[in-house]
Amino acid sequence: MAVSPKGEATREKILDAAQDMILDRGFSGVSVDNLIDRVGVTKGAFFHHFRSKHDMALALIRRYADQDRAFFKECLARGERLSSDPLQQLLITVGLYEELFGDRGEPYPGCLMASYVYELQVVEREAIDIVNENFLLWRDAVTERLRRISKVYPPRIEVDLPSLADGFLVIIEGAFILAKSLHDPAIVVQQLQHYKHYLQLIFRPDPATSG
């Protein structure tokens, strides 16, 4: 499609607005007309950049997944730079997400992937495949960190590491829903803190000494 700077900018503006609107109204709830009104382009422009609304949804979730993956990797990397202890590393990573979700007056607008999942029969399979790929990336990356932790701190109870890894995302996704509905941004941060506590209780013999 487009490669020129002008066209690329238009395309990005459309995707930006689409993301906001889909998080508010769902994919089916966003019409191309609404979208282009908000962006200030014409239908001709929209369909120049995207073959269809579904094609746009695909481009959007691809971009979202890419950004999510990049941020996730960065948080893991920062954790690993800031501490040499594997447990501390993961706690820092979770803490960076707390910062992301806490530093704003409004609740975080939600997760595009969850939005797509709640319209499973509307969005194309390919979009869900991208979502699943991302879910599994989180699971694998966190599971690996948990494995390193459990080598250093043998867990006090028998624990299934992949599902414990899933818990990170599960808590974020679940907290988004309550936070959005109750319009309370604090909820996501609180739940991530519980996740950190849980990790510490599992892996640290004496929680009294931890933050």
Added chain:
Amino acid sequence: MAVSPKGEATREKILDAAQDMILDRGFSGVSVDNLIDRVGVTKGAFFHHFRSKHDMALALIRRYADQDRAFFKECLARGERLSSDPLQQLLITVGLYEELFGDRGEPYPGCLMASYVYELQVVEREAIDIVNENFLLWRDAVTERLRRISKVYPPRIEVDLPSLADGFLVIIEGAFILAKSLHDPAIVVQQLQHYKHYLQLIFRPDPATSG
């Protein structure tokens, strides 16, 4: 509105189909035409029972919240009948939800409340108010149980009980999303088990002796 047995049955059939379809496609993704096609009634029948599509959405979330509340209360009550220990009571309650979500080949189809929340700007405020009422009911009821528990088992770490209570729902909602997307019903059960473990680690000095 009608109360005759025939009319009531039609009304319920419409709501049943609407619930299935909304969980698959979102509220905006379900058209009245699709809905009546699937139920096998005409538009006249639909608009006889509901003043509008939004009116139907309201009736639906009301019915859903009522059923949810009833089941939730029953699970709490059964926990209280089956044990006299407040911690065990709550663990049993969580366990009953595990049974609900685990006894099926398919993943649980999702939570209607979450579905509405991801179309916040589409559904009417009144519907979200009903959702929030339910979220707060869970928070309050579980917080009260946690308070009772913490009287018997002082927590090993300082813990915020309302947000810990929220965790129950948060985990269910978050796990629904992963379970739906990855088409893996086990995820919800696994996450609820982690929730039970977390409670035990917080309140029980020696987890090795607990179920």
Added chain:
Amino acid sequence: MAVSPKGEATREKILDAAQDMILDRGFSGVSVDNLIDRVGVTKGAFFHHFRSKHDMALALIRRYADQDRAFFKECLARGERLSSDPLQQLLITVGLYEELFGDRGEPYPGCLMASYVYELQVVEREAIDIVNENFLLWRDAVTERLRRISKVYPPRIEVDLPSLADGFLVIIEGAFILAKSLHDPAIVVQQLQHYKHYLQLIFRPDPATSG
């Protein structure tokens, strides 16, 4: 679909207008908007009666083929009532078509079947199947009459009867095109007269004595 007198009338009005317009502009050249404007109904009405524009095209060609078949059979039957000689019978039948196409100031608006054939890749296969069925019906019915004729009047030259039968329709279809383009209604009648002459030359030993 519709069965009430009111609905049926609307449906027929739509088909009537569609036929006129398609003969003037082709199927692709007629938009649903143009059509409903001309008929004076709304889009809701159109899509109540027809699932799609293609569905309407199918209903239209079905109706056209039915009427064509009925008129064709009637012309054959009238020929057979008005004479007992098989050759005269067929000549009368052709003559009845001359009357049909000659009694008007304007050229005959054309044949819907030909219109569809010139948009072969646009209309649905099922529509073309109906067209073909009609073409073959003409071929078979006329071939049978030619066979009867050739029993009474052995042809002066060896002649392939099915293709001679096709000639009837071929001439009508071809003459329509010239007549429309040159805006000369006489062309169709002239060509049918040539068809009659041809038949007489083939089957009558002494053409000088024939009409």
Added chain:
Amino acid sequence: MAVSPKGEATREKILDAAQDMILDRGFSGVSVDNLIDRVGVTKGAFFHHFRSKHDMALALIRRYADQDRAFFKECLARGERLSSDPLQQLLITVGLYEELFGDRGEPYPGCLMASYVYELQVVEREAIDIVNENFLLWRDAVTERLRRISKVYPPRIEVDLPSLADGFLVIIEGAFILAKSLHDPAIVVQQLQHYKHYLQLIFRPDPATSG
């Protein structure tokens, strides 16, 4: 307009594809987008060569009419070279058309002029004028040959020569329609043979001695 070899080639490629597509889908059924997709050029290229879609249609029918006229004249000329008898000359000419339409597995794709005529209200008057010019050219040229024939072979029945001349084209156009619809290339050849038989029966006292 361009005259460079490259530009001219692009222009011709566009016209070639347009002709194929219009014969399959009608003028309205072919969009500029489809067309340029198939040719593999951009819209810029299309509108560089043609001021509008209608302009292209005009250029196309002009080219078609030119080619048609050239081929027609050549067939007449070859007939006149191959025989000195005026009847034989015309029969040869018809025979050359049989060769043209018979030497292919697929039915002849149809006549662009007929295609335009079946969208009379869509194409511009100027295009139809070109079509009519061609129709009249055929009529006049064949009528003149028939006149020469009738001088040598006085017709056995009184016959209108211009309409008999029209019959040549009428049969071709009509046969195209049946041939396309029934997907049977033999039909055109068969009908042209009937046309030759008809001429022989009119002009030749003893058809048994003719080819």
Added chain:
DNA sequence: ACAAGCGGGACTACCCGTTGTT
């Protein structure tokens, strides 16, 4: 001689809701 980007409107299809009737 062409390519990218886009404007503005037309296209088919479908939307939700109303009507009159049974």
Added chain:
DNA sequence: AACAACGGGTAGTCCCGCTTGT
């Protein structure tokens, strides 16, 4: 309690043609 028929508007898509830039 439900049905057929329909109104009026919006959905997503595609249309043709213009502009701007090599």
